[in-house]
Amino acid sequence: MDVKFINPFVMAAQTVFKTMLGIDASMGKPILKDVRATSGDVTGIMGLVGDRKGTIAISFREKGAIFVFKTLIGDDCTTITPEVVDAIGELTNIISGQARKEFEKANINLKAAIPMVIVGHNVELNFITKIPIISLPFNFVADNGEKEVMFLDFSFE
Amino acid sequence: MKVLVVDDFATMRKIIKNVLKQISLEDVVEAESGKHALAVLKTESVDLIISDWIMPEMTGIEFLRVCKGDEAYKKIPFIMVTAEAQKDNIMEAIKTGVDNYIVKPFTPDKLQDAIDKARARVGK
Numbered sequence: 001m002d003v004k005f006i007n008p009f010v011m012a013a014q015t016v017f018k019t020m021l022g023i024d025a026s027m028g029k030p031i032l033k034d035v036r037a038t039s040g041d042v043t044g045i046m047g048l049v050g051d052r053k054g055t056i057a058i059s060f061r062e063k064g065a066i067f068v069f070k071t072l073i074g075d076d077c078t079t080i081t082p083e084v085v086d087a088i089g090e091l092t093n094i095i096s097g098q099a100r101k102e103f104e105k106a107n108i109n110l111k112a113a114i115p116m117v118i119v120g121h122n123v124e125l126n127f128i129t130k131i132p133i134i135s136l137p138f139n140f141v142a143d144n145g146e147k148e149v150m151f152l153d154f155s156f157e
Numbered sequence: 158m159k160v161l162v163v164d165d166f167a168t169m170r171k172i173i174k175n176v177l178k179q180i181s182l183e184d185v186v187e188a189e190s191g192k193h194a195l196a197v198l199k200t201e202s203v204d205l206i207i208s209d210w211i212m213p214e215m216t217g218i219e220f221l222r223v224c225k226g227d228e229a230y231k232k233i234p235f236i237m238v239t240a241e242a243q244k245d246n247i248m249e250a251i252k253t254g255v256d257n258y259i260v261k262p263f264t265p266d267k268l269q270d271a272i273d274k275a276r277a278r279v280g281k
Binding site: 015016019020022072073074075083086087089090093094097098101 | 171
């Protein structure tokens with residue numbers, strides 16, 4: 001996979017964390033995944049088509065997903081609810097939109113489908129490409145001081 | 158100031174409400190489409206409209222067109238929210254009379270700035 005496909009996703013994730021959640025997310029070491037399954041407990045997945053095609057999956061562990069919900073919506077919550085699932089879907093939508101904006105700068109025009117959200121760890125995912133999946137871990141600190149991670153998994157060609 | 162937030166996705170309405178709360182705008186009414194928003198405008202006096210672009214029944218641009226063509230609503234500052242900075246969409250909204258637009262993702266400061274500019278545009 002061309003390395004120029006990674007930067008739009010990195011830029012998108014970090015911009016959305018800063019603007020919508022008001023926190024910094026630092027990227028850890030990218031991993032090549034050979035398992036096509038969810039990395040966390042709540043995962044938003046979205047297909048991208050146009051000049052190129054690919055799939056993006058945004059995945060949080062339970063506590064990270066709850067933190068995102070509380071920060072985005074401003075309500076309290078202690079467990080995964082349909083509202084938490086919807087919030088991860090919207091975050092996926094926003095990150096995807098920001099990534100498409102970054103791709104436009106490289107003259108790559110993409111359209112996105114409506115995101116689907118899957119609850120459960122290691123649930124099989126259908127990526128629309130056959131090439132390996134790159135998993136980008138973004139580390140952040142949640143409101144209780146706990147270290148959390150968002151996995152941005154994508155396959156793009 | 159009463160704000161009408163129009164978006165077909167309830168979560169996005171909540172996100173916008175949360176951002177509005179951070180800039181001390183807590184008097185918010187909601188609508189899930191342009192058609193629903195017009196019904197809300199008949200019963201509620203609002204001071205600002207923040208509308209999504211893509212919605213079923215009546216899109217944001219259609220809703221904007223109706224508002225700017227109606228003497229009763231044309232002076233209400235209208236901000237369009239879009240997920241992608243697509244120049245064509247933005248140009249169409251400007252031609253239709255939008256008072257400002259904001260691209261997701263946005264910070265409370267950015268929304269405040271968009272509101273201030275939209276209000277100034279209609280002389281409020």
